[in-house]
Amino acid sequence: MYPLRRRTVTALSVTTLLFVLPVTQSATADPVTAGEAEPDSARAVYRVPETDPASRTAVNRTGALVLSVDEGTAFVTATPEQAERLRSRGMTLHRVADGPTQSQSAPARPAEFPPEDSGYHTYSETLAEIEEAATDHPGIVDSTSAGSSARGRDIPVVKISDRADVDEAEPEVLFTCNQHAREHLTAEMCLHILRRYTDGYGSNPGITEAVDNREIWIIPMVNPDGATYDVAGADYRGWRRNRQSTPVDLNRNWGYRWGCCGGSSGDPSQPTYRGPAPFSAPEIASVRDFVESRVVGGRQRITAHIDFHSFSELVLWPYGYTTADTAPGMTREQYRRFAELGNAMADTNGYTPMQSSDLYVTDGSVNDWMWAEHGILSFTFEMYPSGGGLDGFYPPDEVIQRETSRNDEAVAMLLDEAGN
Incomplete structure (x- = not known):
């Protein structure tokens, strides 16, 4: 486990679901087993x-x-x-010496961030933020649950639109965060989008236009069990996967080209373990079901998507399973659109743009599935920092505002592109 620090970085349509399913915090106990370690x-x-x-x-x-x-x-x-x-x-x-120094602060209580990182949101605080947004902006915000995690926590989904209680025939954009447990900055990214597109409505013309003409969906914590487990107690655990009895890397569990190409592991002891079958992780099955619920009249309403990860400061697009630019389901013209938009978004935030497999080959990833199965223009953003070891997963909370707002222009650009 990773001691506390101030660490130094070394280098059923949805309309049916809305207003019916409350988002709850109920979950089975998740004790630390002696000797258990990612x-x-x-x-x-x-x-x-x-x-x-x-x-x-x-x-x-x-x-x-x-x-x-x-x-x-x-x-x-x-x-x-x-x-x-x-x-x-x-x-x-x-x-490299990646061992952080022991914090002198008082130890955190279970399921809380260390005191010096209290600016990060726990699962319960994330639910409270969603509830506050819905209360403060009742006409444009609503929330539901995509389903339950392995430990019984609801996976919250937030909708932002000018008529949040109506399923309008508008282009839809999905933002997902925190598939990997230790990537807490990504959950802050989703909450930043939530606050920006609600608090700015009616006063910021660009935001108002987007909310009036799009349906914006946000899933701040795809992996609430893992995120909670990673901060439960006095230490960060460096936890990546979910919390099934045999934990799964959620971003290797998607069904398209699952386990095909040496981009995941079939060994349950490895951090990229893909699970025994596609969608065997309840979290991924739940998000899949939500996305498929947006097929209305035979047409997928979600047209664009960003899955936020950390770290390396990258903009990535499909395919991850092959190094070829074009492959079944990806024409040269379609690849060019991905590359042009990816490069344009990277110009706004200073990230490095590339096809996912230019980083390394992955299979069973969310971007490949979103595009291949639903034609969704799907990107991964790897957030701050640009490099480093394990400490890169735990940047200080002082950078949250800077690093989330850094993506404002890119998010606005994707929302605009979703209508094309």
């Missing part, structure tokens, strides 16, 4: 220079995990055996 938490962190997409994919296929990439230098977590395997393949590994 694989990353027992691994060393290494800096690996001069990597490319093929070598980074090879790293992940050994069971090691690429944490971030900055100008070709990858930060990797690996067991001693995996590190030796990589060295035997000619890679240079430099072990």
Whole structure:
């Protein structure tokens, strides 16, 4: 586990659901089992220079995990055996001191962030933010539940539109956050979008136009069990997956090209474990069902999507399962649209744009499924910082406002593109 710190970073349509399903906090107990650990938490962190997409994919296929990439230098977590395997393949590994210092603050209570990071929202605080937005803006905000997590927590879904109680035939845009438990800055990103497109309505012309002409959907915590578990107690746990009895990497559990191409692991001990079958994770099955509920009259109403992750400061688009620019379901023209929009959004936030597989090959990912199965223009944003080791998952709360507002123009650009 990762001690407290001030750490230093080293480098049924939905209309049927609305107003019916309350979002509750009920959940089964999630005690810490003695000796239980996410694989990353027992691994060393290494800096690996001069990597490319093929070598980074090879790293992940050994069971090691690429944490971030900055100008070709990858930060990797690996067991001693995996590190030796990589060295035997000619890679240079430099072990880095990723151990944060012990905080002098009072220990946090279970399910709370450390005191110095109290600006982050816990699951219960996230629900309270949603409730407050619905109370303050009753005409344009409503909420429901996409379904339940493995431990029984509701997965909240928020709708923002000028007539939130009506299922209008308008282009819809979906924002999802916190698929990976330790990526808490992403949940703040979704809450920032919620606040921006409600508090700014009626006073900001661009926001008002978007809310009047779009239906905006936000899922702030796809993985509420994992996010809660990661901060429960005095330490960060570095937890990535969900909290099933055999935890699953949610962003390897989507059904399109699941387990096809060496971009996930079939080994339950590995951090990219894809699960025993597509959509075996209840969280992913719930989000799938929500997305499919937006097929109205045979047409998918959601036209654009961003899934927020951290970290590396990247804008990524499909496909992840293949290094080819075009593949079944992706024409040259469609690829060009992804690339042009991805580059344009990256111009606004300073991220690096690329096809997902240019980072490394993944299979069973949300972007590939959204596009291949529903034709949704789906991107991943890897947020701040640009590089580093395990500390990169835990930036101080002082950066929340800066790093979430950094994506304002990109979000507005996607909302505009959704109508085309």
